[in-house]
Amino acid sequence: MLPYPSGKLHMGHVRNYSIGDALARYMWMRGYNVLHPMGWDAFGLPAENAALKAGRDPREWTLSNIAHMKAQMQRMGFALDWNREIASCEPEYYRWNQWFFLKMFERGLAYRKEALLNWCPECATVLANEQVVNGCCWRHETTPVEQRAMQQWFLKTTAYAAELLDDMKQLEAGWPERVLAMQRNWIGRSEGAEIDFALENAPDKIRVFTTRIDTIYGATCLILAPEHPLVSALMTEVTERLRIKEMIDATARQDPAKLEKAGLFSGHYAIHPFSGSRLPIWIGNFVLMGYGTGAIMAVPAHDERDFEFCRMYGIPVVPVIRPEDGVLADGETMTAPFSGYGVLENSGQWSGLPSVEARQKMASFANQNGFGAEAITYRLKDWGISRQRYWGTPIPIIYCDRCGVVPVPEGDLPVRLPLHVKITGQGESPLRSVAEFMNVPCPRCGSAARRESDTMDTFVDSSWYFYRYCDPHNDGAPFDSRLIAQWFPIDQYIGGITHAILHLIYSRFWTKVMRDLGLVSNSEPANNLFTQGMVLKDGSAMSKSKGNVVDPDEMVDRYGADTCRLYTLFAVPPEKDMDWNESSVEGQRRFLARLYKFVTRNAGRGGNGDFNDADRQALRKLHQTVRKITNDFDSRWHFNTSIASLMELVNELYQLESKLSPAPIREICEKLTLLLAPFAPYTAQDLWEGLGESGPIFRHSWPAFDPNLAKEDLAEIPIQVNGKLRGHIHVAFGTPREDLERLAVANEKVKQFVQGKQIAKVIAVPDRLVNIVIKPEPRP
RNA sequence: GCCCGGGUGGCGAAACUGGCAGACGCAAAGGACUUAAAAUCCUUUUCGCCGCAAGGCGAGUGCGGGUUCAAGUCCCGCCCCGGGCACCA
Numbered sequence: 001m002l003p004y005p006s007g008k009l010h011m012g013h014v015r016n017y018s019i020g021d022a023l024a025r026y027m028w029m030r031g032y033n034v035l036h037p038m039g040w041d042a043f044g045l046p047a048e049n050a051a052l053k054a055g056r057d058p059r060e061w062t063l064s065n066i067a068h069m070k071a072q073m074q075r076m077g078f079a080l081d082w083n084r085e086i087a088s089c090e091p092e093y094y095r096w097n098q099w100f101f102l103k104m105f106e107r108g109l110a111y112r113k114e115a116l117l118n119w120c121p122e123c124a125t126v127l128a129n130e131q132v133v134n135g136c137c138w139r140h141e142t143t144p145v146e147q148r149a150m151q152q153w154f155l156k157t158t159a160y161a162a163e164l165l166d167d168m169k170q171l172e173a174g175w176p177e178r179v180l181a182m183q184r185n186w187i188g189r190s191e192g193a194e195i196d197f198a199l200e201n202a203p204d205k206i207r208v209f210t211t212r213i214d215t216i217y218g219a220t221c222l223i224l225a226p227e228h229p230l231v232s233a234l235m236t237e238v239t240e241r242l243r244i245k246e247m248i249d250a251t252a253r254q255d256p257a258k259l260e261k262a263g264l265f266s267g268h269y270a271i272h273p274f275s276g277s278r279l280p281i282w283i284g285n286f287v288l289m290g291y292g293t294g295a296i297m298a299v300p301a302h303d304e305r306d307f308e309f310c311r312m313y314g315i316p317v318v319p320v321i322r323p324e325d326g327v328l329a330d331g332e333t334m335t336a337p338f339s340g341y342g343v344l345e346n347s348g349q350w351s352g353l354p355s356v357e358a359r360q361k362m363a364s365f366a367n368q369n370g371f372g373a374e375a376i377t378y379r380l381k382d383w384g385i386s387r388q389r390y391w392g393t394p395i396p397i398i399y400c401d402r403c404g405v406v407p408v409p410e411g412d413l414p415v416r417l418p419l420h421v422k423i424t425g426q427g428e429s430p431l432r433s434v435a436e437f438m439n440v441p442c443p444r445c446g447s448a449a450r451r452e453s454d455t456m457d458t459f460v461d462s463s464w465y466f467y468r469y470c471d472p473h474n475d476g477a478p479f480d481s482r483l484i485a486q487w488f489p490i491d492q493y494i495g496g497i498t499h500a501i502l503h504l505i506y507s508r509f510w511t512k513v514m515r516d517l518g519l520v521s522n523s524e525p526a527n528n529l530f531t532q533g534m535v536l537k538d539g540s541a542m543s544k545s546k547g548n549v550v551d552p553d554e555m556v557d558r559y560g561a562d563t564c565r566l567y568t569l570f571a572v573p574p575e576k577d578m579d580w581n582e583s584s585v586e587g588q589r590r591f592l593a594r595l596y597k598f599v600t601r602n603a604g605r606g607g608n609g610d611f612n613d614a615d616r617q618a619l620r621k622l623h624q625t626v627r628k629i630t631n632d633f634d635s636r637w638h639f640n641t642s643i644a645s646l647m648e649l650v651n652e653l654y655q656l657e658s659k660l661s662p663a664p665i666r667e668i669c670e671k672l673t674l675l676l677a678p679f680a681p682y683t684a685q686d687l688w689e690g691l692g693e694s695g696p697i698f699r700h701s702w703p704a705f706d707p708n709l710a711k712e713d714l715a716e717i718p719i720q721v722n723g724k725l726r727g728h729i730h731v732a733f734g735t736p737r738e739d740l741e742r743l744a745v746a747n748e749k750v751k752q753f754v755q756g757k758q759i760a761k762v763i764a765v766p767d768r769l770v771n772i773v774i775k776p777e778p779r780p
Numbered sequence: 781g782c783c784c785g786g787g788u789g790g791c792g793a794a795a796c797u798g799g800c801a802g803a804c805g806c807a808a809a810g811g812a813c814u815u816a817a818a819a820u821c822c823u824u825u826u827c828g829c830c831g832c833a834a835g836g837c838g839a840g841u842g843c844g845g846g847u848u849c850a851a852g853u854c855c856c857g858c859c860c861c862g863g864g865c866a867c868c869a
Contacts, residue, residue: 644804
């Protein structure tokens with residue numbers, strides 16, 4: 001069980017951990033070996049920003065934040081495995097981030113390129129695509145992201161796109177459907193073909209990606225993304241280039257959903273590889289450089305966007321797909337494109353073929369003639385990991401004027417973060433101003449060289465920290481693979497839905513890379529994922545930037561840690577979002593007090609002897625409760641109903657208390673305390689010691705239930721007449737159908753509804769119910 | 781537009797395989813204890829109607845249909861709310 005928090009502890013974390021902790025305690029009590037640690041990771045930005053404001057050293061500041069959080073969590077009584085605690089900001093850990101980086105660099109999985117990148121002015125750093133939400137930073141939801149051209153390091157997540165998608169089949173049983181759906185969406189596989197269009201008066205080709213090669217005879221122009229490399233070759237005039245530049249900037253600023261289409265004719269033409277006709281080459285702001293090839297063939301008759309664009313600029317519309325049972329549209333007069341499948345028309349030798357068949361045949365024709373092939377495109381992009389921050393793992397690269405890009409030799413790791421760095425928040429990496437860090441001899445030629453000054457995204461830390469937990473003090477390797485084979489894949493991972501496409505894709509990617517490095521044998525990090533709901537305050541998720549966090553300390557002061565934990569478990573089932581509303585916390589406190597009082601005042605009353613009726617009733621309820629809570633733990637973790645059944649038990653014990661003999665008292669007190677232990681460990685431990693026991697209660701075995709004791713003496717069978725409840729009878733379990741029918745009809749309450757009417761039939765389900773169906777009265 | 785969730789009392793919710801709708805808790809009301817208050821303990825509490833009362837009758841799980849002896853649960857068609865993706869070619 002491996003959850004992890006980020007930022008400062010708030011009620012959302014408390015809920016997350018209360019769920020994981022209850023489960024871990026239960027598993028311990030059932031005799032399982034459970035690794036139940038926690039991670040300190042994506043701490044960089046908040047810590048650094050806070051340090052900047054407070055004028056303090058970011059490292060010291062972060063470590064003190066971690067210490068504070070740890071104290072809070074210990075106060076909550078979470079039985080985390082502190083011996084395996086990992087601060088991913090420590091050189092002992094990030095050394096292995098650097099080691100992995102070098103391994104990926106060797107294999108071409110880490111590379112550097114200049115790219116237009118998402119830049120958050122507030123964080124003063126680059127963001128990964130995954131960290132951009134609605135054109136804004138994921139931390140600053142109202143700060144629009146800007147585009148900047150920078151040299152950046154990337155990890156080649158796209159090399160694993162197909163596998164990340166295919167392996168989701170293995171996860172279907174254990175991962176929530178909505179997480180898989182989000183990842184499927186994010187990876188965005190689409191099948192089609194890549195086709196080359198030759199330029200009319202130049203040797204260059206324009207490659208386009210299309211999912212609808214069957215519509216290619218309807219292509220009436222090509223459209224390039226404004227960032228497309230060919231654009232600068234085609235558009236040489238200064239005024240033209242300025243207009244392209246404007247187009248790029250305007251596109252970046254706009255919310256893409258509201259962007260108006262705009263285009264520019266390049267003055268050049270390409271040759272249609274199938275028909276040989278001339279197609280004008282345009283530049284269009286709606287064509288994305290980051291998807292497919294950054295160029296499209298426009299088929300206005302059969303695509304919404306192309307239609308809009310071509311109508312805007314008077315480019316002809318040529319329908320080539322006839323709907324089945326329909327007629328071919330007229331390009332001059334059609335008001336909307338037809339984007340469905342149908343039968344090809346005006347498409348040379350392919351006319352008359354249905355779309356699906358034509359797609360295959362035309363792609364292989366293109367392949368045979370050397371101007372295209374079937375292709376699969378993914379929306380997923382490579383993971384940009386460079387950050388212009390102090391806080392993070394230094395990227396182990398040295399730039400030498402003579403040798404170029406030189407990786408730091410493995411033996412020189414870790415490249416340590418210098419201490420006492422001045423944070424300016426001014427965009428450039430703070431490390432760049434530290435001369436003793438920056439200036440190093442080149443490892444190859446020994447001449448003066450410079451270090452890479454960017455640090456890694458802290459999501460690198462969280463991508464594999466849970467592997468390190470199995471072997472946290474290993475000096476010679478990230479971990480011992482044999483230990484990993486024992487523990488992995490993780491049986492149960494618990495985390496927030498917020499990580500569905502960030503952390504949970506990165507860590508899947510990292511696992512596959514480690515597998516290909518021969519370090520692990522599993523392809524997926526976790527068999528089962530549980531995404532617990534968020535704690536909402538004022539309608540949105542608690543986050544520091546929104547200032548709507550509820551600090552657990554205050555609540556613990558007022559009510560105690562156990563009440564606080566019980567409340568987060570009782571209010572709603574764990575997978576649901578929970579609105580923060582303190583009004584019912586009182587009830588949890590009352591319940592704990594009632595249970596505590598019952599056990600303490602009865603602790604010394606135990607004895608031997610025969611059971612009386614009250615004893616038997618109490619024991620029955622006790623064993624039913626053990627059964628119920630055990631089932632809840634083993635199947636679904638609806639801790640709200642588990643706690644509700646504990647409340648029922650306590651209520652019943654209060655009712656029976658004065659009639660109980662000493663005989664069952666010991667068993668009742670003991671099992672009641674054990675049942676409470678996963679949810680309210682402090683109270684349970686206290687009661688446990690009060691019962692004369694010693695040692696941690698969660699090392700004691702989970703109580704068993706006796707099915708015979710849990711069984712009711714008689715079954716209460718509801719009697720319905722025409723589906724309406726009219727009475728009950730009490731019979732022995734297993735009373736056969738015929739007896740039930742007879743007893744039901746003879747029942748006094750039922751008689752008055754049945755008397756004088758004709759019984760059509762009687763449905764009797766043993767131990768369940770009886771339904772008497774009477775014929776409607778004939779109309780007079 | 782596409783893909784996931786969800787809609788049940790004044791509120792948070794429960795009902796696990798189609799079988800007694802509203803467990804448990806909050807809030808509210810009443811009672812016991814107390815000089816008093818708090819705390820605690822006990823009782824009532826889906827709505828409407830009838831009854832002095834025990835109790836009785838009817839309606840009821842977003843809306844409209846359907847299947848079934850029986851539907852919160854299954855099927856068809858809608859409405860609303862939340863989340864994710866989105867000029868993705």
